[in-house]
Amino acid sequence: MKRKIIILFFLIFFLHGRAETKDYQRLISLKPNLTEILFALGVGDHVVGVTTYCKHPPEALKISKIGGYSNPSLEKILLLKPDLVVMIPDSTSPQLEASIRKAGIATLVLKTNSLEDVYESIEKLGEKIQKGERAQKLVREMKHNMCVSSRESASGGDVAISRVNSGDCFASLAMTKKGILVIQRSPLIVVGSGTFLSDLLKFAGIENIAGGSKLAYPRFSMEQLIANSPDVIFDMDTAPDPDFWEKYTSLPAVKNNSVYFLDPDLFVPGPRLPKALKNLHEASLH
């Protein structure tokens, strides 16, 4: 019995591990960042369905919409007759994935929480759609550009890179400033830990004052933010409002004029992350 189970496990892993690759012709993306990755891999003209939130690259705007960010329509997906649907693991994905598979359509679930996830997912997706080399090249470029961005800022004197591996940019950075990345001001939601955004902060040499939270995007206490005196505040709320921060006169970030409003559309876990990091650097080193 035990042996049977072991064999069964092996079989499952074996079958699971052997990703079927194919020249997929009709692709659907269920998240904006996946749409961007598909375009970056050069298969944009095979994408037949995206979400209403997929606005980058601009070509994506012309593609049929399958629903919003968290409420894709299964019917619309099936109507578009895709041969591969890419998605991320979230609350609706297990059920949705099962339904799509039942309809005989291939699916690929890609994790894009952290920076490492993004790299891995790009490579996995590339392999799946037979664009493996292009994917590896894209990841190499991204890593390189992240590195360049960090090095440039290092020469600005604020961040020190102690070690740079060949190709791979492993930067052990000196955290010189305390900061916070605000997703939404009211109620206050910030970047916690284990996300690509917390990774970006690290690359920018900023110690995240909400980094101690186990949650990815905690609803943070304004009182705790004040008590931790951030030197720099990145505000990604869709409606920039300088007056909101001005009233907290004790904040070093306010005193030093270091509250920056960032464009949330750029901070998407996809190919534009090096650009996003550059944006973060430029803001904090101006």
Place this chain on the structure above:
Amino acid sequence: MKPLSIKKWTFTLVALKILTLSVFLLSLSLGGKLIWPFGTLSPEDHNILWISRLPRVFLALMTGYALGTSGTAFQGLLQNSLADPYILGVSSGAALGSILGLAFHLPFEMIPVLSFASAFGAMILVYTLASKNKQVTPHTLLLTGVILNAFLFAFILLLNGLVSFEQSQKIIFLLMGNIGTESFDKLLLVTAFVFVGSLFLTREGYALNLLSSGAESAAASGIDVPRHRKRIFFFASLMIGAVVPLAGLVGFIGLFVPHITRFIFGPDHRLVIPASGWIGAMVLMLCDTLARSALIWTSYQTELPVGAITPLLGAPFFLFLLKRGLK
């Protein structure tokens, strides 16, 4: 009913106000960090206390007052111990109004007005639909409230589906019941609404005493029942309409605070109406202090919405009262 002397009335309310002030100061000092408001403060503590915490505690006070008072008014007027703005659909009416305002990007000054109008509309609607031959049975009223709630929620969910992702986040927090740091001009507007509402509702105390023993006997005592009913609906909706756009749907306060208040002070509405406001204010300030500080020092480092606290305390308490056979 025992006669209420001016002395008892004044004494009780002054005592309650002093108590509320103490709870206010307590809530102001408690939180992620203990800060005593009367010491010399570091700039950080000054910011935490006066800019972040003060508006929030104040909003809790106003919201608690509005919910407590209007709950008492509804329970007395409708002779129904389960009537509360949340259950009757008045709060949902107010929420629909605020969400409409949010969806159409109206300036904030307009939102409480819209919220009040739709709360009042919901109140009139639920009452009209539930009354049969000028009689409202408790059963029909509650069921009508449940149905109206569902109906209003359908519109709220429709709007939620149409607005942007960020607005949808705001709507969700509104539906959860959430006390946050709001700007002083918004709070001033809310205070004005609540103040006017409480003033007039307190004036209805005598009428409520008569109404709570039945519309017929009230009419026999010579008061104009429909007029008083409309007034009470109007001013209670005014208060609910003012607090819901900021605090959202905070449940249970309007249900159990009137019970506690009557339990302590007896049934006389001239006293219970303002008293339930102050007790509601104290309860909600304490609930929000808990919401503010409960999870801060855990590894989650996060805050809870107050809507997660009020039923946690309110539901068991209410069941306890029910078990003890309180009407």
